[in-house]
Amino acid sequence: MKNIDIKNIKKIGVIVGNPGLGDLLFSFPLFSNLRRNFPEAEIYFIGNLREYTEPLVLRSKNIDDIIYYEEYKVQKIPGDLLYFFLNYRKEKFDLIFDLQRHFLITTLTKFSGVRIFQSFSMKQIFSTFKSDDSLRRKEHNALHHLRLLEPLGIVPDLICELNLFEIDFKKPKIFLKEKNIDKFVAIVASSGYDLKNWSQENYIQIINYLYENFGYKSILIGSKQDKKVLEKISNFTKNAITMPDDFKIEETAALLKLSTLTVGNDSGPLHLASFQNIPVIGLYGSTNPNLCGPLGKNSVVLKTTVNCAPCSLYSCPYNMKCIDLISIEDVSKTILKILKLK
Template sequence: MAAGVQVPGPTGPRDGARLLIVRPSALGDVARTVPVLAALRGSFPNASIDWLVHPAYADAIRCHPDLREAIPFDRKGMSGFGLRPSATRKGLSLIRRLRRERYDRVYDLQGLARSGFFTWMSGSRHRVGFADAREGAAWGYNRRHHVNKVHTVDRMLGLLAADGVALQQEPDLRLYTPAEDQRWADSYLAKHGIDAERGFVCVAPTAQWRCKWWPMDRYAALINRIVAEPCCGGRVLVLAAPHEFDELLPLREALDAQAAGRVDFPPTASVGQLMGLLGRSGLVISNDSASLHLGVGLGRPVVGVFGPTDPRRVGPYGHDDAVVQPDAAREPGFTFDYRKHRDDQSLIAQIPVATVWSMILRVAGTSPDRQTSKAV
């Protein structure tokens, strides 16, 4: 089937069909896409459902009971496809694998050039995506749909509905931590004298772009208060990727003596280990980053600290009232092109520590009793 040719076809896949979700990255987006997997399983109990995902993020979904297989999408290894021999070999190998699977329907939920290309090259007769996909990705689809929804979760589920899937359930964001990573987390907590039953707070102060970072000195002041009050057991884990640890130095230096002895910086080596710690926590505090959406999927109370990004579109799903944002960002007609101002913290820095603290007290005070997340 040629790229870009729209075909009517049947309104939806048959039960027992072979289905592929294309959503390689980023980690937070992968976590937010899980409701699509659950919805497809709910509508097609006998379908075979795979997911094309970046290998580093596969831990977020590989133990989900509705998934058959996570197929690795090595973006870095395929960089230069068509130009570098090694990248071309890897890309062709992936294309051959996708074609061998003979998918009945492929859903591109990334909507970018690479995902559109591999959706097209899958050879599926029915290639589904958003009509307004970026970077020309829509040329890889032959079932393009306009979806008039705001939040990205609702948009993705709306895409299924527009393509004829009769949704059978409410959005299910549940994530499943690999058992070995849950054991690692429990061992880490025990080794550092952290009682998961008494509770602890996970703080994720970084994000892909600095404009999404609430300043480190504000996080330090907040952590000092969490320890002093105390809140949720008065122990704090500060979560960051290994390559971000140097960025945490201002936070470390601003901790007072009391807090310094009750704050840990765990060296999580994988997404699974990150999930293991988040799933045991009593509260997750995060910028607009992956930890926030993982926390939602693991059933944790969350507080989101947002700057230029719109929580109506990308906020913690179902937790609209747990987001703090500068007043300026809520004004009618507000615009801030964060892609052009990646290092500009001027907006998010307008959020006072007292405002985030008030939100913590409200969320911690009204959240249900903490439940231990599942490991599988």
């Protein structure tokens, strides 16, 4: 273990690459720990943000600026490769954390003049200090990122925080007022691919259960790409409505913050809710909650129990949708337990 003189660390970079919403959020605890331990340092996000996730980074109190690069171009186009390397050298970072495992990016970073470089990539041959990589694929991705801090003498905390502005709540509050909704449960019924989705019929029964037993309306959360799935559900129950599809990511996060509970599949919106520490019930089948489960202190995971799960496959070789083995009764009991505490 090494003791790093905090006063000498003025500029820190974190290479996050091109993350989806979930992977982006899983990097946030590292940024939170960096801000706590290096309060005077400038902290940079390094990567290629997707347009819809960028507002979350811009709102973060733990990230001062963004250095953009397109990973594909850096690896394939000589001019972009040279620009990336020269820009790195110009920035003169004191400390860089590499959350990716790409040979070229790792090599360029190592020889960019950075004083301290922490990375799991390439068996850590370029890392200044070795970190424990033995629990990769055994512990949560966010927790594994934090292991890069330990050789620096830092004992990290799992900090889940998401910064929103008051303006982000304006459209969600207007929407709720127009629909005459004062309390609701958020339902995340659609995710990246169908194998991760609990059945629409199950969600309809849970939505009706919430209204008939507790008086809660449900709001279906998703993007334009999820609209067909969400409309199929809302067409079969009068107790649910679909969120407006023109909400930006920060407005979706604000809407989730206003919910009493969020129930859903492994997906970006589920993690958005979890990071705001509202009660969350995550439903997991093919994906592994130990690696990518909701992190908030008020989160509960229900998972399937078949021997081959989690498999992390996009389609099942046995033509089975294991997430549907999670029973409506188990979800209902978990909802009852949470709402009783409200």
